[in-house]
Amino acid sequence: MKNYKIRILLVAIIAFSVVLISWFKQTPHGDNFKISCNVCHSSKGWHVDKEIYSFDHDKTKMPLLGQHAKTDCKLCHPTLIFSEAKTECTACHKDVHESTVGQECKRCHSSNSWLVENITQIHQQSRFPLIGVHATVECSQCHKSETFLRFEVISTDCFNCHSNDYNATTQPNHAASGFSTRCDDCHNVYSNGWQGDGFNHKFFPLTQGHSVSTCVTCHTNGTYSGLSRECFSCHQTDYNSTSNPNHQTLNFQTVCTDCHSTRPGWNPANYKQHDSQYFRIYSGAHDGKWSSCTECHANTNDYSIFSCLGCHAHNKTSMDREHQGKSGYSYTSEACLHCHHR
Structure with missing residues (x-):
């Protein structure tokens, strides 16, 4: 009986010790x-x-x-x-964007401020990178909401934002001409405007002399498709009015690029065929020795007539003596060319 009481006492002491230890170890x-x-x-x-x-x-x-x-x-x-x-950010911070840009504040904001200073760089990671003039517009111009803080996913199709621009354009009239509603088919998305370098005319580069200020310079009748790319279709008046040399009289080719580049003013003009068809003036001894056709061709109505004596001034008497006994010699430019074909 005595041992039983001792056992009961030991169990009670142990239980109390466990409770006491647990009580002392409690932490809020x-x-x-x-x-x-x-x-x-x-x-x-x-x-x-x-x-x-x-x-x-x-x-x-x-x-x-x-x-x-x-x-x-x-x-x-x-x-x-x-x-x-x-x-999580939203555990402490109210999502003013209402889940339209995800749950991670750090994608746009830093722990220093709610202000976003690199929105353009952030937008580069989206389906619609902000390039050209798009990098300068206010967010609310595309992302329209009552709070200006909701950024719903919107279409990336040009027409979704620019339908008013398309329909209001009259020069040329986009709607009447049936132009594509994809702005980037014609306009450069890297540009800061609709015109100038903002217009994509790669099928016929508008460079140098062709850098016109308005479409109607070439598209005179309001037609914007099917126009000929042949030089003569636009430059017939230039061709017919040229007198030095007279293109019509000499029956020059109507392909302007045979002699001209697209630089303004038609100069420099290079008739490279002259070397192979007539006489070397772009190579050999005469390369760089002349500046105008009229230096050799004084008669601009007949370019088959030429003179060597304008540059090579010789004395007929001395030339006759020097060429005495030479077959076919005569004191003429034609005879000079026959022997001195350089």
């Missing part, structure tokens, strides 16, 4: 809290003692950066069980 920060009390508290009391406080929040899943370092702990930790605090 939760059962899984492993940090020693003296990291934040001292014997002065349970308030946080800033003199000995050594807890490093940067070693947690939520380093305190930017504005977070200045925030009152209680705003994120409403209870003393610190592990219950969420690390």
